[in-house]
Each structure stands twice: as C-alpha cells, then as structure tokens.
Amino acid sequence: MKLLTHNILTSNIIKGVTRGFPLKIKSSRLEVKEVDFNPDFILRILPKLDWSALRQAATEVGYGNGLPEELPSSLEGDDSLQKTIHNILLQVEIVEGELECPETGRKFPIQNGIPNMLLNEDEVS
Amino acid sequence: MAASTPVNLTYKTCRKLNKKVLRCRKYLETSENLIIYDNPTKILCVQNGGLGNSVSREDILEIFSQYGCVQDIIMIPRKPYCFVCFDNCDSSLNAKKKTTGYLLREGIDPSQNVVLYPFFVSQAASYVCPVTDLPSGLVLVKDFITADMEHELLKIINFDGDSRDAGSSLKHRQVKHYGYEFNYEINNVDPRKPLKEGIPEICHEFLKQALDSKLIACMPDQLTVNQYLAGQGIPPHVDTPSAFEDGIVSLSCGSQVIMDFRHPDGRCISVLLPRRSLLVMCGESRFIWSHGITPRKTDIVSLASGGLTLVARETRTSFTFRKLDVTYILHESVHTIWLTENEEISHDLFTAIFVLQVYEQIGAHFSDTRYKPWPQIAQFLLAQEPGSLFMDTGCGNGKYFGINKNIFEIGSDRSEKLAAICRERRFQVFRADVRAIPVRDGAVDVGLCIAVIHHLSTENRRKQAVQELIRILRPGGSVLIYVWAKEQEKDRCKSKYLKENKQPIQECSSPQEPSDSKQHKELPHGDDSGQEELSMMCSNDAGVKIVSHFTPKPENNVEGEVSVSAAEKSKIADTGDRGNQHLTSVPGAMNNRFPDTQKTSILQVHINRTDFKSQDVLVPWQLQKARVKKGQQELTNSTSSHETLHRFYHVFEEGELEKLCAGVNGCIIEKSYYDQGNWCVVLRKM
Numbered sequence: 001m002k003l004l005t006h007n008i009l010t011s012n013i014i015k016g017v018t019r020g021f022p023l024k025i026k027s028s029r030l031e032v033k034e035v036d037f038n039p040d041f042i043l044r045i046l047p048k049l050d051w052s053a054l055r056q057a058a059t060e061v062g063y064g065n066g067l068p069e070e071l072p073s074s075l076e077g078d079d080s081l082q083k084t085i086h087n088i089l090l091q092v093e094i095v096e097g098e099l100e101c102p103e104t105g106r107k108f109p110i111q112n113g114i115p116n117m118l119l120n121e122d123e124v125s
Numbered sequence: 126m127a128a129s130t131p132v133n134l135t136y137k138t139c140r141k142l143n144k145k146v147l148r149c150r151k152y153l154e155t156s157e158n159l160i161i162y163d164n165p166t167k168i169l170c171v172q173n174g175g176l177g178n179s180v181s182r183e184d185i186l187e188i189f190s191q192y193g194c195v196q197d198i199i200m201i202p203r204k205p206y207c208f209v210c211f212d213n214c215d216s217s218l219n220a221k222k223k224t225t226g227y228l229l230r231e232g233i234d235p236s237q238n239v240v241l242y243p244f245f246v247s248q249a250a251s252y253v254c255p256v257t258d259l260p261s262g263l264v265l266v267k268d269f270i271t272a273d274m275e276h277e278l279l280k281i282i283n284f285d286g287d288s289r290d291a292g293s294s295l296k297h298r299q300v301k302h303y304g305y306e307f308n309y310e311i312n313n314v315d316p317r318k319p320l321k322e323g324i325p326e327i328c329h330e331f332l333k334q335a336l337d338s339k340l341i342a343c344m345p346d347q348l349t350v351n352q353y354l355a356g357q358g359i360p361p362h363v364d365t366p367s368a369f370e371d372g373i374v375s376l377s378c379g380s381q382v383i384m385d386f387r388h389p390d391g392r393c394i395s396v397l398l399p400r401r402s403l404l405v406m407c408g409e410s411r412f413i414w415s416h417g418i419t420p421r422k423t424d425i426v427s428l429a430s431g432g433l434t435l436v437a438r439e440t441r442t443s444f445t446f447r448k449l450d451v452t453y454i455l456h457e458s459v460h461t462i463w464l465t466e467n468e469e470i471s472h473d474l475f476t477a478i479f480v481l482q483v484y485e486q487i488g489a490h491f492s493d494t495r496y497k498p499w500p501q502i503a504q505f506l507l508a509q510e511p512g513s514l515f516m517d518t519g520c521g522n523g524k525y526f527g528i529n530k531n532i533f534e535i536g537s538d539r540s541e542k543l544a545a546i547c548r549e550r551r552f553q554v555f556r557a558d559v560r561a562i563p564v565r566d567g568a569v570d571v572g573l574c575i576a577v578i579h580h581l582s583t584e585n586r587r588k589q590a591v592q593e594l595i596r597i598l599r600p601g602g603s604v605l606i607y608v609w610a611k612e613q614e615k616d617r618c619k620s621k622y623l624k625e626n627k628q629p630i631q632e633c634s635s636p637q638e639p640s641d642s643k644q645h646k647e648l649p650h651g652d653d654s655g656q657e658e659l660s661m662m663c664s665n666d667a668g669v670k671i672v673s674h675f676t677p678k679p680e681n682n683v684e685g686e687v688s689v690s691a692a693e694k695s696k697i698a699d700t701g702d703r704g705n706q707h708l709t710s711v712p713g714a715m716n717n718r719f720p721d722t723q724k725t726s727i728l729q730v731h732i733n734r735t736d737f738k739s740q741d742v743l744v745p746w747q748l749q750k751a752r753v754k755k756g757q758q759e760l761t762n763s764t765s766s767h768e769t770l771h772r773f774y775h776v777f778e779e780g781e782l783e784k785l786c787a788g789v790n791g792c793i794i795e796k797s798y799y800d801q802g803n804w805c806v807v808l809r810k811m
Contacts, residue, residue, distance in 0.1 A: 041512050044511060118558060
C-alpha cells in the first residue's frame with residue numbers, strides 16, 4: 001500500500017463511524033520501490049489529496065522529514081519538495097502492518113501490501 | 126553480404142574498435158547481466174548478431190561455421206545478441222578474433238551498420254541457461270526414479286510399437302493419455318468419461334512416495350505422456366487452471382531438457398530438468414508462470430565446476446500426472462447459491478462466488494496473450510485526464526489497469542487471491558466489498574465497476590453498490606458500470622443462438638473479436654469479475670464446445686423450480702489450500718428440496734443455450750463429486766457423482782440499470798448502451 005492509496009482510505013464504512021480518516025498506520029515492513037519521477041503528475045494529484053493526512057501518515061512510517069505543516073500554495077520550481085513528495089506518495093509502500101480506525105480502534109491488517117478492509121456483516125453501517 | 130574483416134587496422138581504427146568493444150561489453154554486463162570471460166570459453170555471445178538487429182540464425186551460421194563446428198546458435202526474441210556454441214575453445218577463440226568488428230550489413234548511414242562484437246561468456250543469459258532460482262512453487266527432485274524404473278516406464282509406453290498403441294501424434298510431439306483423455310481442442314478433460322486404462326500400476330509406488338513426502342497434496346488420476354524427439358518442443362502454456370488441481374507433476378525420462386518459465390511481468394527462468402527428475406509445479410509456478418520447451422537440439426548445462434557445456438537432447442518422454450479438479454468445477458460454476466432469508470448467509474455466498482473464478486482468471490489472463498480489453502471500456506479509461514485518481518471496484522486480476530498510464534490506479538476486490546494477483550502485478554489494491562467501499566467521499570475522479578453488481582441478490586443491495594460508487598466520486602467525476610443483460614439475443618444474434626443448439630449465447634459477439642483463450646470454458650455464464658465474462662462473450666466456439674461439454678444431461682436440465690440452500694465458505698480465503706475439504710458441499714442432488722425449504726427462496730434454473738426465462742437465475746453446472754461443508758459440519762457427499770450445481774445471477778433487463786441508477790441521488794446518467802450482452806452506463810456525479 002502506497003501512501004497515496006492510504007490517503008483515500010477511510011473506515012467510515014463501519015457502523016457509527018463518521019469520518020474514519022485518516023487511518024493510523026502501523027508498519028512492520030516497508031519497501032521503497034523506485035518509480036519514475038513525474039513532476040506534472042505530482043502537481044496534478046496533490047490538490048486531490050489531504051495534505052495533513054499524508055504528512056501524518058508519512059511521519060507514522062518514518063518518512064515525515066522535510067514535509068512542511070502546510071502545503072505551499074505552489075510547488076512549481078521546488079524540485080526538492082516535489083521529489084520528497086514523490087517519494088512518500090509513490091515509492092514508499094507498506095508491505096506488512098495494519099491500519100487502525102481513528103474512532104473505534106478497529107484494526108485492518110495489511111498483508112503482502114494489501115489492506116484487508118472487509119468488515120463483518122454486523123459492523124457495516 | 127558486404128563483409129570486411131578488419132585485418133590491418135591502423136592505430137586509430139584499432140582504438141575506435143576497442144572503444145566499441147568496451148561499450149558493448151559494458152552493455153552486456155550491466156544491462157543484460159552476462160558474465161564476460163577474458164579466457165576462451167566454448168560459447169560466444171555475439172552482440173549485434175541478434176534477432177533484435179534483424180540478424181537471422183542463417184546469417185550467423187554462415188559466418189561462424191567458417192571457424193569450427195557450431196553446435197548450436199541460440200537466438201532470443203528482440204535481443205540484439207545471440208549465443209554461438211562451438212565444440213571447442215580453439216574454434217571459439219578463432220571465431221572471436223576473426224569476427225570482432227565484422228561488418229555484417231551496411232545500413233543507410235554508418236550508424237545503422239550491423240557490426241558484430243563477440244564475447245566469451247561463462248554463463249549465458251539467465252533465460253537460456255538453467256538457473257538454480259526457481260519460480261515460486263516449483264520443486265525439482267533429481268533422480269526421483271531409478272534407471273531401471275525409467276527403462277520399465279518407457280517400455281510400457283512403447284510409442285514405437287504397434288501403431289494402435291502408439292498414441293496420437295500432435296504437431297510437435299507424440300502423446301498418450303491414461304485415466305482421462307485430455308482433449309486439446311477444448312483444453313480440458315471430461316470427468317464423466319474416464320478411459321479404460323488408468324494410470325499404469327508401475328507408477329503408483331513413486332506417486333505414493335511423492336504423496337507421502339508431501340510433494341503433492343492428492344493422488345493424481347490423469348496421466349499424459351508426451352514424447353519429444355530432439356529438436357521438438359512445446360509452446361509456452363499454463364495447464365488449464367480449471368481442469369486440474371494445483372500440483373502438477375512431470376517426470377522426465379530419456380533425456381534432460383531445459384524448460385522455460387515465463388512470468389507475465391517479463392521474468393523468464395530456464396530450468397534444467399535432468400533425466401529421471403521429478404518436477405512439481407504448485408501455486409504461482411502452476412497458475413501464473415507459463416512453461417514451455419524451446420525446440421532445440423542441445424541444452425546449455427552448468428557443470429559442477431562452474432562452467433557450461435552443451436548437452437545434446439535425446440528423445441525425451443515426459444510423464445505428466447495431474448489430478449482432475451472437481452472442486453474447481455464446483456467453484457467455477459458455482460455454484461450453489463443458497464438464497465435464504467438470512468442475509469448474512471447469502472452474502473457470504475456471494476463472497477464465495479466472487480472468488481470462484483479466480484483460477485480461470487489467472488489462467489485466462491496470463492496464458493492468453495491475445496486478450497484485448499473491451500474497446501469501449503478502454504476508450505473510457507483513455508479519455509480520462511492525466512493525474513486522475515481511478516478506482517476499479519471489483520477489479521479482479523487488474524485487467525483494466527495499465528491502459529491509461531497517466532492516471533493513478535487503485536483497485537479493490539473481495540477475493541484474496543485476485544487481490545494478490547494485482548499486487549503481484551504491482552497494482553495498488555485493497556480488499557473490500559462493493560457495498561461498503563472504504564474510500565472517503567469524493568476522493569476519486571473516475572470509477573469502474575465491471576460485472577460486479579449482477580451478482581448481488583436484491584435490488585436494495587444493487588442500489589447500495591451504485592450509491593457507494595457515486596459516493597466516492599468527486600463532483601463531476603464519472604463511473605462506468607457493466608452488468609450482464611437478460612437480452613442476450615439482441616439484433617442479429619438471436620436467431621443464431623436459438624437455432625443452433627450448440628452455440629452458446631456468446632455467439633452474439635462480433636465476429637471480428639479475437640478468439641480468446643480456450644480456457645474460457647462455460648463462457649456464457651460469465652463470472653463475478655465480469656472481465657472474463659466479457660472476454661468470454663467475445664470468445665468463439667472454443668468456449669462453446671466446452672459449454673456443451675459440461676452441460677447437464679437433459680434430465681437434469683429440465684427447467685424447474687429448485688430450491689437451494691447453502692452454507693458456503695470461500696476456499697480462496699484459505700490461501701494455498703486447494704483441498705476439497707474446504708469446499709462446501711451439497712448433500713443430495715440439487716433437484717431435491719433442501720431440508721430447510723421454508724427458508725429458501727425459489728429460483729429458476731437457467732437452461733444453457735436458451736433465453737433467460739427470468740432475471741434471477743441459477744445457472745446449472747455439472748459437478749462430479751465434491752465434499753462440501755454445510756455450516757461448520759463437514760459432510761461427505763455419498764450420492765451420485767454427477768451433481769448439478771448452480772450459481773446465481775441477476776441479469777438486467779433493458780432499462781433496468783438506468784432505473785436502478787436513477788434511484789440513486791446525486792448523479793445523472795450520462796450515457797447508457799448495450800455492449801456484447803451487457804448493459805452499461807456512465808454515471809456522472811453532480
């Protein structure tokens with residue numbers, strides 16, 4: 001699971017959970033796989049994401065360094081920050097670990113890079 | 126052929142040549158991972174003498190045979206080099222000296238000249254040289270049988286003997302079957318037609334040994350014997366996933382051979398199968414990697430000393446033992462839907478259905494290079510803005526990923542196995558249910574949901590699914606949905622389907638569609654992921670034949686009301702364990718009322734190759750025998766070995782999908798259409 005994927009995930013499918021976001025990450029195994037750097041893609045995708053959740057997630061997995069609290073209004077020309085963001089969005093992958101619902105503490109295991117977000121029937125909202 | 130061997134080189138040209146040699150060497154070493162030797166070896170890697178440079182084997186043979194006895198030339202598709210194998214180092218040394226800088230062909234300008242640069246290699250490229258790193262799930266046991274046993278086995282098979290006994294001859298090899306016949310036209314076996322001759326008794330002992338040592342999980346019941354003469358091979362293939370259990374066993378007699386395993390991601394591993402060795406293919410190596418034998422007369426074999434040598438191939442007889450996968454038939458066709466009033470149970474069933482097609486998907490996708498995604502779906506994806514966030518709900522094996530390279534793709538599927546395949550293919554995927562997509566509101570730009578919703582059993586559930594698909598879209602974003610249509614006979618297709626008893630529904634596919642893998646059996650009934658279903662529909666009679674093959678006998682095929690009930694448990698959830706014991710089972714024939722009749726809904730059984738009589742249908746499938754689990758209690762099915770199982774579909778009528786979507790707030794139907802037996806809509810979120 002890349003942090004970009006994490007950024008859209010929520011546990012609000014659980015009965016009683018309102019926001020369920022961002023899911024806490026506990027990573028027991030992490031991989032960094034090289035992905036071609038495409039600044040245009042980064043610039044296009046960033047506005048769609050929740051910056052503070054991304055920053056929190058990156059911090060949780062140990063990649064929070066160099067991430068400003070607020071996303072600058074423009075990243076154009078800031079090559080170094082673009083690359084840092086590229087790394088945390090696309091290159092860092094959580095292979096083993098778990099996600100945790102911020103409201104209920106319900107845990108979703110991540111195995112072989114795949115979060116299991118299936119709920120039991122009685123948990124579904 | 127313009128050929129000028131450099132003889133009297135000036136200092137300058139000599140330096141230039143050396144530079145080129147170094148550059149080529151660096152390329153081979155770093156990009157191709159070849160180990161180049163300074164001291165002579167018998168094998169030359171000839172840079173620029175490859176198929177990638179449009180150089181033919183004949184070109185190479187003509188040049189290199191001047192310098193000695195060329196034992197083999199190995200050309201590799203698309204590579205700019207080839208391997209030339211001599212019988213001694215003097216010849217290869219001589220050839221190297223004479224051909225370094227050899228101008229094989231002049232191009233339009235000098236930069237397009239084809240100039241040869243040979244190098245001594247200690248190890249040919251991994252894909253032509255056997256390696257010790259085996260594909261996951263592959264086990265090789267050397268000296269599994271004794272030379273005496275080998276002799277006995279070959280005597281029994283006796284391909285050379287009496288012609289009646291000699292088995293049939295395929296294009297590139299001879300073949301003989303025991304237990305069940307493997308029909309190459311349909312790439313499957315008919316479990317109802319066992320052959321008179323079972324697996325020869327002589328094999329039982331070593332098979333039992335393999336069983337006891339846990340090399341295989343179940344006793345094989347089918348044997349195919351192939352005889353390959355030196356120079357014969359078999360094209361890359363995956364054994365029909367639906368036909369056989371995991372764990373395929375191949376015993377090599379008479380000669381060694383190199384078998385090439387190819388992964389869909391491009392990896393290729395060549396494995397040397399020594400004479401008398403046993404190869405066991407399980408898991409990935411059985412379902413994902415294809416295997417084949419390149420027709421050659423020699424194999425490159427590593428020596429204990431670390432060097433390489435060429436060994437001539439002799440006549441090789443392979444004994445392939447397989448176990449018919451009756452459980453797969455259960456899955457595959459599913460199956461047994463028990464629609465009870467208890468929602469939870471029926472929902473679990475759908476989970477099961479979702480995973481049932483897994484193996485077919487794997488096989489079909491990976492073994493069929495001709496497969497093309499459905500054009501209208503591909504078009505939809507290609508029309509999306511770069512940088513879009515794309516979510517495929519019920520993505521199956523990720524068939525619709527990788528079409529538009531400029532969007533970020535995320536998939537979800539209930540099935541663990543399918544999700545694992547996506548992961549294997551480096552796609553982003555999580556496991557989730559279409560009715561509870563764990564994605565925050567408005568997070569995605571574009572959605573896809575192909576052949577998922579028609580497996581949901583109630584209108585409410587189907588509506589929930591559409592609501593979820595809309596919820597996760599950003600305002601202005603769109604989602605494409607495909608469901609199977611009740612109207613399979615639209616337009617010109619009708620008459621053909623109804624008239625020709627042997628033709629399945631999918632005949633209404635447009636004829637120009639590529640014929641799809643033969644592994645798409647039972648095409649008309651589609652599958653959960655629907656992707657296969659779609660491809661099935663564009664399939665030709667390869668699939669058709671199989672359909673009739675497994676169509677229940679008339680007496681079972683009578684349309685009627687059948688109540689079904691079930692407890693089902695996805696076996697896929699039990700990773701890697703494909704034993705029958707994890708399957709559910711139906712006590713008694715399906716046509717009987719299940720004990721708790723009162724609780725079950727009544728569904729009609731669809732008759733294959735006819736129009737749908739109703740929308741909620743059970744599609745029949747013949748099950749040979751299986752043990753099934755009802756609840757937690759395991760039962761052994763002692764009844765007839767030919768049961769008919771059923772799977773559930775809600776096929777959509779014309780206008781129904783639109784009506785369903787119209788009932789979902791916050792979206793408009795931008796487009797709706799019919800595509801090869803499916804109703805389709807594009808919804809846009811307001």
